[in-house]
Amino acid sequence: MTEQKPIVFVIDDDPAIREALDSLLRSVGHDVRCFASVAAFLDAAKPDIASCLVLDVRLPGKSGMDFQKELTHSETPLPVIMMTGHGDIAMSVQAMKAGAIDFLPKPFREQDLLDAITTALDKDRSRRIHVAELDALRARLATLSDGERDVVAQVVLGRLNKQIAGDLAISEITVKVRRARAMRKMQAGSLAELVKMIDRLATEPSAQGH
Amino acid sequence: MPRTSFLPLLGGRLLMVLLAVLTAVIFVLDTITNFEIAVAVLYVAIVLIAVQHLGRRQVVMVAAGCMALTMLSFALTRTGSVASGLVNCAISLVAIAVTTTLALRAAAAEAAAREAQAQLAHITRVTMLGELTASIAHELNQPLAAIVLNGNAALRWLAGQPANLDEANKAAERIVRDAVRATDLIKRLRGLTKKAAGKAVRLDLNQTVTETLPLIQNEVSRHRAVLRTELADALPRVHADPVQVQQVILNLIVNALEAMKGEPQREVTVLTALGQPGEVLVSIHDSGRGLAAAQPDQIFDPFYTTKPDGMGMGLAISRSIVESHGGRIWAQAGVPRGSTFTFSLPAARERQ
Numbered sequence: 327m328t329e330q331k332p333i334v335f336v337i338d339d340d341p342a343i344r345e346a347l348d349s350l351l352r353s354v355g356h357d358v359r360c361f362a363s364v365a366a367f368l369d370a371a372k373p374d375i376a377s378c379l380v381l382d383v384r385l386p387g388k389s390g391m392d393f394q395k396e397l398t399h400s401e402t403p404l405p406v407i408m409m410t411g412h413g414d415i416a417m418s419v420q421a422m423k424a425g426a427i428d429f430l431p432k433p434f435r436e437q438d439l440l441d442a443i444t445t446a447l448d449k450d451r452s453r454r455i456h457v458a459e460l461d462a463l464r465a466r467l468a469t470l471s472d473g474e475r476d477v478v479a480q481v482v483l484g485r486l487n488k489q490i491a492g493d494l495a496i497s498e499i500t501v502k503v504r505r506a507r508a509m510r511k512m513q514a515g516s517l518a519e520l521v522k523m524i525d526r527l528a529t530e531p532s533a534q535g536h
Numbered sequence: 537m538p539r540t541s542f543l544p545l546l547g548g549r550l551l552m553v554l555l556a557v558l559t560a561v562i563f564v565l566d567t568i569t570n571f572e573i574a575v576a577v578l579y580v581a582i583v584l585i586a587v588q589h590l591g592r593r594q595v596v597m598v599a600a601g602c603m604a605l606t607m608l609s610f611a612l613t614r615t616g617s618v619a620s621g622l623v624n625c626a627i628s629l630v631a632i633a634v635t636t637t638l639a640l641r642a643a644a645a646e647a648a649a650r651e652a653q654a655q656l657a658h659i660t661r662v663t664m665l666g667e668l669t670a671s672i673a674h675e676l677n678q679p680l681a682a683i684v685l686n687g688n689a690a691l692r693w694l695a696g697q698p699a700n701l702d703e704a705n706k707a708a709e710r711i712v713r714d715a716v717r718a719t720d721l722i723k724r725l726r727g728l729t730k731k732a733a734g735k736a737v738r739l740d741l742n743q744t745v746t747e748t749l750p751l752i753q754n755e756v757s758r759h760r761a762v763l764r765t766e767l768a769d770a771l772p773r774v775h776a777d778p779v780q781v782q783q784v785i786l787n788l789i790v791n792a793l794e795a796m797k798g799e800p801q802r803e804v805t806v807l808t809a810l811g812q813p814g815e816v817l818v819s820i821h822d823s824g825r826g827l828a829a830a831q832p833d834q835i836f837d838p839f840y841t842t843k844p845d846g847m848g849m850g851l852a853i854s855r856s857i858v859e860s861h862g863g864r865i866w867a868q869a870g871v872p873r874g875s876t877f878t879f880s881l882p883a884a885r886e887r888q
Contacts, residue, residue: 340678342714346685349707353692353700384674411674411681432681436688 332447333377335404336360337367337393339385343432347380350436356443364388372402376454378427378446380439383410383417391421398425403453405446409434460530463523466512474508477501481508481517482524551589555598558582559605566609571621576606576628580635587639599636603629651754672725679718686710736861738884739776741808741816742767748782749806752789759793761802768809772883774816780857781881784865787850788820788877795824795875811880815863819878827867827875835867854879 334356336347344360351358361367363386367379379397383390394406408421409430418429427449428442470478473496480490487505491498514520559582566575579602586598610625690707693700749763756763789804796802803823811817827835836855851865858865858879865879 340682342679342682342710342717343685345710346682346689346707346714349703349710350685350689350692353689353696353703409681411677412670432677433684434681436685 330373330375331355331357332451333357333359333373333375334443334447335367335370335372335377335379336381337362337364337379337385337390338382338409339363340382343382350439351443354440362386364390364393374454376447376451378405378407378443378450380407380409380443383408383421391417391424394421394426395424405449407439407442407446409439460526463512463527467527469511470508471504473500474504474511477504478508478512478520478524481505482521551585555582555585558585559602563605563609566606567612569613570616571610571613571618571624572616574624574628576602576609576625577631579603579606579628579632583632583636584639587636587643592640592644595636595640599632602632606632647754650750654751654754675721676718679714679721682714683711683718686714736775736777738773739778739781740773741771741781741818741881744778744781745785745806745808745818748785751782752786755790755793756804759796759802761793761796761804763789764803764805766805766807768807771808771810771816772814774861774881775884776861776881780861784854784857784879785818785820787854788879791850791877792820792822792824792875795822795826797824799824814883815880816883817878817880819876821870821874821876823870823874826869826873836865 334351336344336351336358338344338347338360339362341362344362348358348360359370361370365387381390381394385393390408390410394408397404397406403425405427406425407428407430408418408426409432410417411432418431421429427446428438430438430442467475476494477490480493485493487498487501491501494501509517509520512520512523514523559579562575562578562582569575582602583595583599586595590598606625606628610621613621686707690704690711693704693707745765745767749765753763785806789806792804793802796804801823805819805821807817807819807821809817809819836851855865858881861881863879863881865877868876868878870876
């Protein structure tokens with residue numbers, strides 16, 4: 327898997343700040359997309375690449391603080407770095423509680439921003455890998471037949487082939503065949519691995535891939 | 537010869553003599569006239585004068601004295617009908633008592649109102665200053681942040697292998713543009729303060745000082761300090777905004793009071809004098825700790841403060857007010873102790 331250039335989104339209503347951030351972030355090799363408002367950002371395409379958002383607190387229309395909260399609770403929780411012209415402690419606490427990577431009062435040290443962006447992109451990257459793995463598992467699970475799925479459901483509970491055969495009213499041979507086929511389809515090297523996979527799918531029912 | 541007055545007592549001795557003479561006159565008249573003439577009612581005037589200048593307890597004492605004299609006159613009077621004398625005496629006593637009660641109540645209400653007003657003015661000033669500062673800080677922060685970011689970007693473009701001169705050039709151009717923007721902002725801010733400079737009128741500084749002192753009297757009493765004035769006669773008028781000049785005087789007196797906290801002798805003197813030709817001076821002298829700073833000019837810089845809870849804006853604002861009127865402000869060590877803050881205002885042309 328070749329790593330595509332990560333994207334840094336910027337929302338700030340001040341064109342001077344947008345231009346400056348665009349130049350600075352391009353100079354360190356980021357792909358930068360700048361927007362003047364939340365609405366413009368929402369309209370823009372967001373490729374499935376590791377990305378993060380540098381967000382100003384004071385914006386026309388929807389405020390940065392509100393949008394950050396919304397984003398955190400959305401299905402695509404983009405890591406957010408907040409910046410503000412005049413922030414107070416209460417505001418920064420609120421932003422950090424809502425999951426901001428950092429809260430930078432303007433003017434800030436560029437290294438602080440670049441560090442925060444690195445952290446944010448790492449976080450988004452691992453979230454995307456995690457989501458992709460779950461998607462793959464879910465796709466593999468979908469290839470299982472009903473019979474195989476029934477057997478797997480019992481196997482992961484630690485039940486013996488004989489017990490499963492009895493419960494499902496099928497022969498022990500059939501249980502073994504279906505179990506082997508399911509392991510192959512799920513690409514599980516061992517029973518332990520299969521259990522772990524099913525466990526992972528069961529504990530994250532809400533995660534929707536994209 | 538400068539006029540000298542002790543403000544808390546407002547020519548206290550003279551007033552006491554006047555009141556005593558008036559009381560004596562009323563007493564004599566009340567005693568020598570016959571019972572039918574109720575001269576004692578005039579004691580009400582004594583009470584009304586007293587309430588303007590004396591403390592609550594002193595007023596009550598004066599009223600009690602007046603009532604005692606009324607009864608003494610009744611006892612000493614030899615002519616006329618005793619019955620009408622009794623009625624007149626009772627009427628006088630009731631009149632004095634009622635007047636005292638009402639006058640004291642009115643005075644208390646007036647004092648409370650004045651204090652509330654002073655507090656409100658202070659709060660308004662502090663809030664406005666806070667909001668103004670926050671909004672200026674935000675407006676200035678934007679171009680400053682952009683300048684910092686562009687500077688960093690330019691450095692990084694230059695440090696690249698190979699250096700990207702085109703991008704570095706563009707970043708440098710943006711730095712210049714944003715710096716100009718910040719400068720414009722400051723210019724506009726200056727214009728704003730000029731607009732807020734208020735209306736300059738021909739002003740008698742002695743009168744301004746006299747009118748300002750009652751505003752701070754509560755604060756002076758709270759610090760248990762004495763406020764004196766030494767006002768020069770025949771000062772030329774100045775051309776200035778009275779409210780702003782008042783603000784400078786108040787700022788300087790508040791500073792003087794705070795400089796004297798914990799000192800055994802607490803005395804503030806407000807002086808007016810002729811300075812260099814065409815210049816009128818107002819000085820505020822205190823008997824406080826004096827100036828600790830080696831450079832007395834530094835104390836007029838914004839945010840310079842020696843007080844634990846000070847904002848360091850009082851003297852800076854005072855200086856900008858004085859300078860916007862074409863005057864100067866400076867501080868000196870006091871003789872023999874304390875410190876003296878003086879500001880000058882140019883005298884107005886003697887023409888309508």
